[in-house]
Amino acid sequence: MSNGKFFRGWRAGELELIAGRFRMLGEPMRLRILQAVCQQSRMVNDIVAATGSTQANVSKHLSLLAAAGILERKKDGQRVYYGIKDQLAVKLCELVRAHVAE
């Protein structure tokens, strides 16, 4: 399965970057947010409702996910829509999901 490509030729800080990527996906609330927006972009209040968390908390996580390049932010009037920007994040979730499901 592995060709070892991941494990050669490191640039400084690259490992921290990769770890940070995984850390982004290491929070259940953020996975819930991904769930909420992966089919189509949604406005913040809808995501708040879908996740059952508070508006402030969801907003914070949305900012983090957008800053990480996983979500894209589109403003439409006073609404803000978040949607998937980086499909790899979704793919990773699916891979792990299939794996833990045995």
Added chain:
Amino acid sequence: MSNGKFFRGWRAGELELIAGRFRMLGEPMRLRILQAVCQQSRMVNDIVAATGSTQANVSKHLSLLAAAGILERKKDGQRVYYGIKDQLAVKLCELVRAHVAE
């Protein structure tokens, strides 16, 4: 890329499980350990040397990775060898690595 399989049919706690999986890969030191053992099993002291961390710290991370099912532990006399048990972990690293490399 996504067929949405990841996002339907949740069992309780499954999301936490998946997040925990990602969190395991969300630490640079653990990625360094994966680097050290992904080609072949290595004994603890070699991994300590390869990572440049302390023996206690490496031992702790090895325990966590083994408990998560990512590494396997084989005892040979007084030596303990750790090696990859879950190749998906390596594959995930490679995917993300290729991705952040642009």
Added chain:
DNA sequence: TCATGATATAATCATATAACTATATAGTTA
């Protein structure tokens, strides 16, 4: 411009955990 609604930010608190030091356990060899 005032009121309302949508989103973001700041401040605080609580918790998880990475790293370190010291020590314990287990296996090996003299």
Added chain:
DNA sequence: TAACTATATAGTTATATGATTATATCATGA
């Protein structure tokens, strides 16, 4: 058994960060 080597664990500290509350910003419509 004693000494040595390899690994694991306990206890502590420091730090990162998730959740909450309160407030700020910004857009819209009366």
